[in-house]
Amino acid sequence: MHDLTIVFHDAGGGHRSAAGALKTVLEQQYHPWNVTLLNLQELLEPIDFVHRATGLRIQDGYNLILKKGWTRLTPPLLTLFQRTIQLHHSRIVRILRTYWAQYPTELVLSVIPHFNRCLAQSIRPEMPNAAFVTLLTDLADYPPNFWIVPESEFIICGSQLARRQALAMGHAKERVYETSGMILRPSFYRKPEIDQAAETLKRGLRPDLPTGIVMFGGQGSASMLEIAKRLDQSSNQLQLIFLCGHNLELATRLRSLGLTKPAVIEGFTTQVEYFMSLADFFIGKPGPGSISEALQFGLPVIVEHNARTMPQERYNGTWLVEKGLGMVVPDFREIGTAVEQLLTKATFAEFRRNVSAYKNYAVFEVPLILDQITAEKAIETMGVVSPLASVDPFTNMAWAGLT
The missing domain is CATH 3.40.50.2000 (Glycogen Phosphorylase B;)
Structure with missing residues (x-):
């Protein structure tokens, strides 16, 4: 040995x-x-x-x-x-x-x-x-x-x-x-065997709406508040799952927003794979881990690239766009427009095909x-x-x- x-x-x-x-x-x-x-x-x-x-x-x-x-x-x-x-x-x-x-x-x-x-x-x-x-x-x-x-x-x-x-x-x-x-993690290669519609209903969500999962690693991010507000005010018909990690203050602030669209707000969880299996697309930080986890579950990705992007993560948005696996916005204040473009029938179908073809x-x-x-x-x-x-x-x- x-x-x-x-x-x-x-x-x-x-x-x-x-x-x-x-x-x-x-x-x-x-x-x-x-x-x-x-x-x-x-x-x-x-x-x-x-x-x-x-x-x-x-x-x-x-x-x-x-x-x-x-x-x-x-x-x-x-x-x-x-x-x-x-x-x-x-x-x-x-x-x-x-x-x-x-x-x-x-x-x-x-x-x-x-x-x-x-x-x-x-x-x-x-x-x-x-x-x-x-x-x-x-x-x-x-x-x-x-x-x-x-x-x-x-x-x-x-x-x-x-x-x-x-x-x-x-x-x-x-x-x-x-x-x-x-x-x-090896667990990302074993998708949960669940009834997606039933689990969606159990979480207070609607099976007929596209579901976005919003995640910024184990510490969460204040950017999730901006995303929540913008998408809740947008005309997009959707629902969201927020994974806040260890950031309990963030989870509390999200719950206090009084969102009108269906939403699940979770703190730290060991069930990331479960929640990703309920989603249709991913919004989050351009970290290599989060992006790769989303892609493994077949989720097109939307990330931000600007002066706040950490130096070691600046290439990741370019990589996503070059491979046709997602979209990059200059600021999450534009997330409503980006999601609207993503969910256009032809665009979303193309992203899903590209993501499905990507193997890691x-x-x-x-x-x-x-x-x-x-x-x-x-x-x-x-x-x-x-x-x-x-x-x-x-x-x-x-x-x-x-x-």
Whole structure:
């Protein structure tokens, strides 16, 4: 059995979700992996100067920005954060080296940005034969020093653009892998077996109306209030499901609006798949996780792109439009017009066809890649060229019953 350590943190939630999804698949299928999850934020707690000064951990500050909708602040804060990492680089590497000395592993899989140079430089002195893999949980990199760094050894990308970015940095093509999308929990591949009309009625909704689901990740967003007001005042015949995550204040404010159109307002739920199965389209933040979850359930997507869009998510709207999977509005104040266009019979049918044709099996593809990397690394350690370097693990997905 091979040992694998997946490095994650809780800023935004998508990194933990990706780590957990991969751990589940690796442990449930035939892949011989002993998986350990390493929360880097907890490991680096002794040098978290923000926590010491304010009582607020960096990841909590990031999640507060999402919750309050203060995402205009992210570019300058991102620069400050990266400079802070550079300032503490040596200390971070020392802490990581101490960890690897105590808990050696055969492969380190990073599903986080910013720290990959630190990780690479800590791994090689302590575990010279270990493979270091960076898996992007964004559709594109936001250089410099975000996801892909010169020290990266193997890179797994979820889009053609991200792969091109890695190659442009000089990484060898045989060490840059492209999956069919973002990592999703395995549960998103098992749609709930429900009577949609009956469940819709149970929730106080009407089976004869198109249903939109509005979701902005685990922290919600104040933008949901604007969306609710605009759509409630529009002439569109529809109903909405609002998933507010941990933002209880947001859920309370939504309920106090006195919406006239049918609506379901939920706080944090573990039943995202259930609620998506009741919906016909998705409105939300342009995050790669939310977009990918919606597409997996066959939902065309509407997102916003403007100065409030976080830098690492700016490409996502372009990706959606290029693939014909959704629409992008410059401001959610225009959501009424966008929904009206989306629900036009011919337009909606075209979006549904495109979404239906899009297939994302990334969570099942990554274990194949890790198997290949492990074999290649073992052969490399023995001083010969790996015959697996040119193998495409995706030419036949029948092994998982996914074709």
